[in-house]
Amino acid sequence: MLLEARGIVKAFGSFRAVDGADFHLAEGEIVGLIGPNGAGKSTFFNCLAGELQPTSGRILFRGRDITRAPPEAHARLGLARTWQVPAVFEEMTVRENVMVGAFLRHGHRQEAMRRADEMLAFTGLSPLAASRAGSLGTPARKRLEIARALATEPELLLLDEALAGLTPAEVQAAIELVRRIHARGITLVIVEHVMEVILTLAQRAVVFHQGRVIAEGAPRAVVEDPAVIEAYLGHSLRRRSARA
Amino acid sequence: MSGGGMAMTASRGAWGRGVAVLGVLAVLALAALLPFALQDVFHQRIAALVLLAAISASAWNLIGGYAGQVSIGHAVFFGVGAYSALLGYTLFEWPPIAGAPFGILISLVFATIIGLPTFRLRGHYFSMATIAAAELVRILVVNWPLVGGAVGLMGPAVPRSTLDLSFTSPRPYYWTFLGTLTALLLVTHWMSRSRMGFYLRAIKGQERAARSLGVPVQRYKYYALLLSAGFTSLAGSLYALMVGFVDPDSGFGILISVRMVIITALGGVGTLFGPLAGAVILVPLEEWTNATFGGAGTGITYVVYGFVIMLISRFAPGGLAELWRRLQAAGRRHAA
Amino acid sequence: MILAQLVLNGLLVGAVYALFSSGLTLIWGMMNVVNFAHGDFVMLAMYVAFFAATLLGWGPAAFVPVAAMALFLLGVLVYLMLVRHVMRGPMLAQILSTFGLALVLRYAALWAFSANFVSLPEDLTGQVVTLGGLRFEPSRVLAGIAALLVTLGLHLLLTRTALGSRLLAVAEDRTAAMLVGIRPDPMQALAWGIGAACTGIAGGLIALFFYVAPSVGESLVLIAFVVVCLGGFGSVPGALVAGLAIGVIESLSAFWVGAAFKDVVVYALFLGALWFRPQGLLGKA
Numbered sequence: 030m031l032l033e034a035r036g037i038v039k040a041f042g043s044f045r046a047v048d049g050a051d052f053h054l055a056e057g058e059i060v061g062l063i064g065p066n067g068a069g070k071s072t073f074f075n076c077l078a079g080e081l082q083p084t085s086g087r088i089l090f091r092g093r094d095i096t097r098a099p100p101e102a103h104a105r106l107g108l109a110r111t112w113q114v115p116a117v118f119e120e121m122t123v124r125e126n127v128m129v130g131a132f133l134r135h136g137h138r139q140e141a142m143r144r145a146d147e148m149l150a151f152t153g154l155s156p157l158a159a160s161r162a163g164s165l166g167t168p169a170r171k172r173l174e175i176a177r178a179l180a181t182e183p184e185l186l187l188l189d190e191a192l193a194g195l196t197p198a199e200v201q202a203a204i205e206l207v208r209r210i211h212a213r214g215i216t217l218v219i220v221e222h223v224m225e226v227i228l229t230l231a232q233r234a235v236v237f238h239q240g241r242v243i244a245e246g247a248p249r250a251v252v253e254d255p256a257v258i259e260a261y262l263g264h265s266l267r268r269r270s271a272r273a
Numbered sequence: 274m275s276g277g278g279m280a281m282t283a284s285r286g287a288w289g290r291g292v293a294v295l296g297v298l299a300v301l302a303l304a305a306l307l308p309f310a311l312q313d314v315f316h317q318r319i320a321a322l323v324l325l326a327a328i329s330a331s332a333w334n335l336i337g338g339y340a341g342q343v344s345i346g347h348a349v350f351f352g353v354g355a356y357s358a359l360l361g362y363t364l365f366e367w368p369p370i371a372g373a374p375f376g377i378l379i380s381l382v383f384a385t386i387i388g389l390p391t392f393r394l395r396g397h398y399f400s401m402a403t404i405a406a407a408e409l410v411r412i413l414v415v416n417w418p419l420v421g422g423a424v425g426l427m428g429p430a431v432p433r434s435t436l437d438l439s440f441t442s443p444r445p446y447y448w449t450f451l452g453t454l455t456a457l458l459l460v461t462h463w464m465s466r467s468r469m470g471f472y473l474r475a476i477k478g479q480e481r482a483a484r485s486l487g488v489p490v491q492r493y494k495y496y497a498l499l500l501s502a503g504f505t506s507l508a509g510s511l512y513a514l515m516v517g518f519v520d521p522d523s524g525f526g527i528l529i530s531v532r533m534v535i536i537t538a539l540g541g542v543g544t545l546f547g548p549l550a551g552a553v554i555l556v557p558l559e560e561w562t563n564a565t566f567g568g569a570g571t572g573i574t575y576v577v578y579g580f581v582i583m584l585i586s587r588f589a590p591g592g593l594a595e596l597w598r599r600l601q602a603a604g605r606r607h608a609a
Numbered sequence: 610m611i612l613a614q615l616v617l618n619g620l621l622v623g624a625v626y627a628l629f630s631s632g633l634t635l636i637w638g639m640m641n642v643v644n645f646a647h648g649d650f651v652m653l654a655m656y657v658a659f660f661a662a663t664l665l666g667w668g669p670a671a672f673v674p675v676a677a678m679a680l681f682l683l684g685v686l687v688y689l690m691l692v693r694h695v696m697r698g699p700m701l702a703q704i705l706s707t708f709g710l711a712l713v714l715r716y717a718a719l720w721a722f723s724a725n726f727v728s729l730p731e732d733l734t735g736q737v738v739t740l741g742g743l744r745f746e747p748s749r750v751l752a753g754i755a756a757l758l759v760t761l762g763l764h765l766l767l768t769r770t771a772l773g774s775r776l777l778a779v780a781e782d783r784t785a786a787m788l789v790g791i792r793p794d795p796m797q798a799l800a801w802g803i804g805a806a807c808t809g810i811a812g813g814l815i816a817l818f819f820y821v822a823p824s825v826g827e828s829l830v831l832i833a834f835v836v837v838c839l840g841g842f843g844s845v846p847g848a849l850v851a852g853l854a855i856g857v858i859e860s861l862s863a864f865w866v867g868a869a870f871k872d873v874v875v876y877a878l879f880l881g882a883l884w885f886r887p888q889g890l891l892g893k894a
Binding site for chain 2: 637641643645691694695698699700701702703704705706708709710711712713714715716717719720827828830831834835838869870872873876877879880883884887
């Protein structure tokens with residue numbers, strides 16, 4: 030068991046964004062976290078990533094308790110994440126951005142640069158290596174986020190809506206990249222809205238609704254689960270009637 | 274890229290680096306010869322003061338520029354350096370320079386007291402803590418006769434040996450400062466190209482993202498502060514050497530802190546030569562203002578400084594370096 | 610008896626500290642901007658009071674509201690012309706902006722008014738009353754009670770009125786506030802106005818019993834920092850409690866370690882609070 034989360038609760042005041050969620054992840058899996066807006070999947074994701082501390086519950090990575098561990102410790106242990114809104118270092122070049130990630134495992138500049146260039150080649154960003162990160166468009170930024178996270182040589186990569194806002198062609202390229210990352214032996218947890226991505230990539234889907242896991246299993250099966258349909262449709266039905 | 278192509282790029286890179294090194298050495302040689310070109314002792318003194326200001330500003334730049342943690346009470350380290358040098362002389366009859374290492378040590382302790390708790394909080398807390406620390410020390414010193422009280426401390430009136438480093442001509446000070454500045458800039462340059470430099474830039478850019486990449490944010494901010502505090506303390510000791518006098522205001526006063534900030538902000542925070550550029554502009558200007566307007570000049574100078582700082586913050590936080598970059602980018606767009 | 614007197618005086622001054630610190634905590638809590646010129650705002654208000662009293666012969670009932678209004682305008686102006694533009698930028702720009710403003714205000718005052726300490730006419734508020742062995746200086750009593758009332762008023766404004774909830778909504782979550790139709794910009798400008806008005810009232814009140822000089826801003830802003838830090842960032846009730854506490858501590862320190870060192874005690878307390886309880890006495894981390 031690579032990652033295990035038990036009884037995760039995250040409360041903001043009296044509002045429970047995550048209300049008792051369990052999660053398990055075996056090495057080599059690709060798992061998708063889905064659910065309608067406000068379902069708590071992003072909050073749960075950030076708890077796994079160490080960005081938020083759960084109000085209660087435990088998170089174990091390779092049996093090691095990381096519930097209270099800060100994000101820096103997560104990265105060192107081999108848990109990397111990307112950001113929904115890409116948080117690239119605007120003033121640094123693409124290569125330098127990735128080097129920041131590489132420096133985690135390689136203290137020397139030359140070695141870090143070599144590893145960074147490897148990641149740039151792997152993600153197809155080599156032509157942009159010397160460009161200022163601030164000049165990049167969204168698809169390139171998302172790719173840079175991934176390259177940078179990969180440079181920390183993680184065992185587990187958490188992708189936060191890495192494929193949102195991309196054109197169909199870009200989505201295909203991104204799916205292919207994720208497949209190649211998986212082929213290198215990296216376990217993946219993907220939060221996504223774009224259902225097609227989950228159906229194509231994920232081996233297992235976990236559905237969040239109102240802070241809890243309401244369904245879990247093969248993506249095709251989960252998508253046809255009446256409870257899941259109700260969660261999504263009920264959601265959009267309620268929205269439609271609110272607008273009317 | 275083909276093997277041959279990469280070899281060519283590599284050798285072009287090495288050649289470019291060689292040219293840069295030669296360029297730097299040439300500038301350094303010219304700088305060393307400057308005191309001979311300046312006949313007037315007055316001008317030589319200003320040149321020395323420019324370099325001294327550049328040293329403190331470059332030291333501030335390490336924490337304020339590269340790490341993006343704005344200290345507005347850096348005089349606390351400067352004052353410790355100046356006082357340590359002259360205390361060594363006053364209390365134990367040491368040559369003033371012998372007090373400098375103690376100043377650095379004490380500054381590192383102060384840096385720990387100020388930085389360690391505040392670096393895990395939002396940035397404002399660090400800035401507030403620096404003013405509080407500087408004021409706290411200043412008031413203590415004013416009321417402590419052992420360290421000179423409100424009157425201050427003086428260095429050797431007559432040099433007892435060369436070790437006292439008490440020269441009549443500004444030239445030896447100029448060369449000492451030039452050497453120190455060169456060393457500091459070399460350290461800064463080396464640091465900025467190392468992991469620490471990358472981590473600091475990442476922290477300055479997107480602290481959250483840096484953390485998620487494993488950057489130990491607090492630790493590196495602290496390292497930057499230690500480095501900065503040490504060099505600022507050294508600058509203070511050098512100041513005491515040249516001027517031969519320090520009192521609570523000239524050591525720990527807010528104006529000392531302000532000068533470091535505005536010199537660096539004007540030239541360009543986080544750039545290697547920004548502080549030097551700022552010093553070259555502001556120090557002669559300040560001397561001229563003082564000479565022309567006398568005491569009244571001080572008030573007006575700092576009103577102007579305040580305005581300049583506001584303008585920089587509003588329109589060009591990167592200072593002249595940023596304006597220069599914008600000009601270059603605009604030029605390129607015109608050419609295209 | 611001396612102890613009681615010290616505590617009394619401390620509470621009265623502390624209430625004034627609480628008042629202008631509330632202004633700082635409101636601004637900081639709302640838009641994560643620290644006003645390094647906050648002490649100099651108080652200083653300006655003190656000069657408004659001084660000139661109104663000596664040149665126009667006004668009493669506090671007149672010059673305190675005037676100072677409040679003048680500073681309100683200054684606060685809004687500072688927001689519109691400066692803060693609004695640096696708010697979302699790098700931390701360096703934010704800190705430099707109000708720090709530069711502090712320098713301008715302080716040294717312009719130095720240049721215009723010279724460094725001399727001046728004070729308001731003695732008899733503005735009547736004679737000292739002695740009650741139960743305690744001296745009640747009318748200027749301090751007036752200042753303390755007025756400050757307490759205004760601070761409580763501010764708290765009520767924020768928590769009980771529609772306007773207050775709009776301000777708090779923007780403070781809590783700017784984007785969410787926009788989504789429910791609250792425009793953040795006017796709210797933030799208003800916050801600066803109110804925060805500055807607090808310094809205006811506080812300055813007018815302090816001038817009743819304290820000397821006026823361009824340099825007072827430097828120590829007042831540090832007091833505001835300590836109060837806000839101890840009281841919890843963004844909390845007006847916290848600022849009230851902490852302000853009173855700091856007033857008392859300062860008063861006791863002046864007696865025990867001497868007037869010269871009373872500031873040192875407060876600043877050391879600040880550094881200590883950063884070490885051991887940065888979330889403040891009442892706040893959450």
